[in-house]
Amino acid sequence: MAPQAQSQRSPSPSQPSGKGEVSDLKMQLRQLAGSRAPGTDDSKRDLFKKVISYMTIGIDVSSVFSEMVMCSATSDIVLKKMCYLYVGNYAKYNPDLALLTINFLQRDCKDEDPMIRGLALRSLGSLRVPNLVEYLVGTLGAGLKDGNSYVRMVAAVGVLKLYHISASTCLDADFPALLKHLLLNDPDAQVVANCLSALQEIWGVEASSSEEAAREKEALISKPIIYYLLNRIKEFSEWAQCTVLELVSKYAPPDSNEIFDIMNLLEDRLQHANGAVVLATIKLFLQLTLSMTDVHQQVYERIKAPLLTLVSSGSPEQSYAVLSHLHLLVMRAPMLFASDYKHLYCQYNEPFYVKKLKLEMLTAVANESNTYEIVTELCEYAANVDIPIARESIRAVGKIALEQYDVNAIVDRLLQFLEMEKDYVTAETLVLVKDLLRKYPQWSHDCIAVIGNISSNNVQEPKAKAALIWMLGEYAQDMQDAPYALEGLIDDWEDETSPEVRLHLLTAVMKCFFRRPPETQKALGSALAAGLTDMHQDVHDRALFYYRLLQHNISVANSVVNPTKQAVSVFADTQSSEIKDRIFDEFNSLSVLYQKPCYMFTDKEHQGSFAFSEELGNLSIGVDDQRVEANDEDLLLSTRKEDSLPQQTQGALVSLDQNEPAAAHAQQTNSVIDDLFGLGLSSSPSSSPSPLLKLNAKAVLDPTTFQQKWRQLPVSTSQEGSISPQGVATMTTPQALVRHMQVHYIHCIASGGQAPNFKLFFFAQKTDEPSNFLVECIVNTSTSKAHIKIKADDESASQAFSALFQSALSKFGMA
Secondary structure: OOOOOOOOOOOOOOOOOOOHHHHHHHHHHHHHHOOOOOOHHHHHHHHHHHHHHHHHOOOOOHHHHHHHHHOOOOOOHHHHHHHHHHHHHHHOOOHHHHHHHHHHHHHHOOOOOHHHHHHHHHHHHHOOOHHHHHHHHHHHHHHHOOOOHHHHHHHHHHHHHHHHHOHHHHHHOOHHHHHHHHHHHOOOHHHHHHHHHHHHHHHHHHOOOOHHHHHHHHHOOOHHHHHHHHHOHHHOOHHHHHHHHHHHOOOOOOOHHHHHHHHHHHHHHHHOOOHHHHHHHHHHHHHHOOOOHHHHHHHHHHHHHHHHHHHHHOOHHHHHHHHHHHHHHHHHOHHHHHHHHHHHOOOOOOOHHHHHHHHHHHHHHOOOOOHHHHHHHHHHHHOOOOHHHHHHHHHHHHHHHHOOOOHHHHHHHHHHHHHHOOHHHHHHHHHHHHHHHHHOHHHHHHHHHHHOOOOHHHOOOHHHHHHHHHHHHHOOOOOOOHHHHHHHHHHOHHHOOOHHHHHHHHHHHHHHHHHOHHHHHHHHHHHHHHHHOOOOHHHHHHHHHHHHHHHHOHHHHHHHHOOOOOOOOOOEEOOOHHHHHHHHHOOOOHHHHHOOOOHHHHOHHHHOEOOOOHHHHOOOOOOOOOEEOOOHHHHOOOOOOOOOOOHHHHHHOOOOOOOOOHHHHHHHHHHHHHHHHOOOOOOOOOOOOOOOOOEOOOOOOOHHHHHHHHHHOOOOEEEEEEOOHHHHHHOOOHHHHHHHHHHOOOEEEEEEEEOOEEEEEEEEEEOOOOOEEEEEEEEEOOOOEEEEEEEEOOHHHHHHHHHHHHHHHHOOOOO
């Protein structure tokens, strides 16, 4: 008979094999506590290592606390460190146990070895038990006057720990005055740095409630202290130098001579090996010369070399941090960096985030003298096996073209991309060609000759397909197969999942109809019929708008869909100059890396108050850099009476008697439109799909249940909706939309954000059964768009609820 399989794995040697393991440790430690036999310290080390390893993996070893304290009576510095680590971990959670440590820590604070004195003082300050503050005061006072610099350094930080435990005790003991004395007189630079950090924090908090503390805070940035610290800056460690430089940046020199003195004194800090010191020095130089235009420009020239050296000499993470600051400077003064463009070329072994940042800077520094070289380099990246970089490089080429640099050659390069027969290259190029044609209509002949050979079946990405459809509609008279290509796309309407594509398709087929009516008449009828029954609110509304526009007046419809257009002069950046200036003011901080001011990722008010954690609580307020484009429908009201219809269009329509009564005129017009396009509608379509769903007006759902359901349920529907201009103007806070949706029995359970981004969570319930609908709605008022994600107990009803939600959203702000 085969032996029975082992039911349990062998215990790991680093973990207790049973409940008796900790008890055995306790007994062994007790035996060694009073022993002075040779080799005792080695045995204690082994046992201490086991205790620390158990504590590290989360096993409760607090039962050996007294034994660990007893074994701490040794001169072995390694044992002391492990004992202090153990004591600091358990004492702050068990104040009663902390009392056992006071005697031996106070005894160690008087040890002959300064290292042990310092470690004991640090551990005593780390207990953070309010009841033990009285024991800490005397020890800290002695530590600040200790003859060893290490002890004084620890004591300076200990004063700050005491302040956070009991501010009144710290101030009553007059510790800030002792710290200031050490700041100005201690020979050790690290003690001075610790005193400076502690005083800045203490007086920074107290300044709001005490005039004396406010004066002391101001005194820190007085000329004597600033010059004292600057003259000793070479003695400080790297991070202490950063602290000093940050303090100096708050100092306002009274004249230009003093500014030059400070800059000359810190000139060699630009050559420092530590990137933080270099960036802190650059920030100081930029701030000091902000009001001196000529000198400020010379500072840019001076800091280029140190920054470029740091980019090429550090790790990818450091390179990215430095590049982010360089990117900020490039955006402010691109011409000053135009000659250094080769330093921004991508290396094969750099990570994506570094390459992407370099591509953005290459785009910014491009000018008439270097465009050819930069575009040639970018075209090499377009053939890269790294698809994201290839996409970014194509976008960069397009951005340079939109800046009017060497447009002729760039258009040729872009058209060559279309011959590469790579899906992602074709997709990105189509989007860029669309933008180029909007800015440079004179290039339409060359571009359309190539675009006409692209089959819509080979373009799958929504933005690219939308761009192709836009060109088919805009240049239908120049593209022989445009009506038939659009007809093929309309035949696949049900398979098209992107509302953006369907919206562009409706507009394009309308444009094509007014230019080539006989060939497009059937396609327009099919598109309107499909749009009027579409579940997406925007698509339905646009189809309905076109249908009623055709009913109203054909000439007006033509002037709305095909107005006289002007070339787009500028593609605006959504990030305002005020935001960019705010980021520049926060140079050498995370704001530069995130490309947003600190309040956008630190202010709770800006982030929004959410009661939910994880995905419900993570609200991103940032706005990615993007171009703002005016859709064709932004010009819907700019009609021109003098625009005339093509004669073919007039012939395709039945002439109406202008003298007949208005009602008969409208009825006949409706009949003509329906017959012309084969719609077969017996009456005017409703303004929105009839709701097949009735919601409970008094629905109730607590946040905990909402959170549980949100985590458990799959996403039923995810799509994009639109908000009217009136709604955008109304939505200065989330509450405006909350009140509006409540009228439609859709209730908000959490909301937050600040213009232009808001995030809201809604819920609704059926009237006839306890079935819930959960909604995440992220609104961007700058684009008038809302991204909607719906989860439902009954997924079969999610489409009906989605239509109802979007219908309510589209009415937001409307009277």
